[in-house]
Amino acid sequence: MLGVELxxxxxxxxVQLPALAHVYDVAVRELEGVAHDDADWVTLRRELAGVLDSAGRQVLEAGVAVCVAVARYADADRVAGVEFARLRGDASRSQL
Structure with missing residues (x-):
């Protein structure tokens, strides 16, 4: 079950977090494409685009962090499995 969860x-x-980050990126590009002469709208659009861009980058960073954590856990599990096999082999030889 653990392998499936990893x-x-x-x-x-x-896959999923980068796809979500892409949605933020598309939203920023679409928002920047909305033309308007009102200074308040331009300011709001700029601020909102910045928030969306920042959120998208954070989602991408979270995806990288999740992958790093999975790789580290899988590696630690592999090392523990090797050690367990060694100890189990020693235990079975001592029972002979």
């Missing part, structure tokens, strides 16, 4: 986390970090 795979789902990896997919979240590698």
């Amino acid at each position: 795979l789902e986390l990896w997919r979240a970090g590698r």
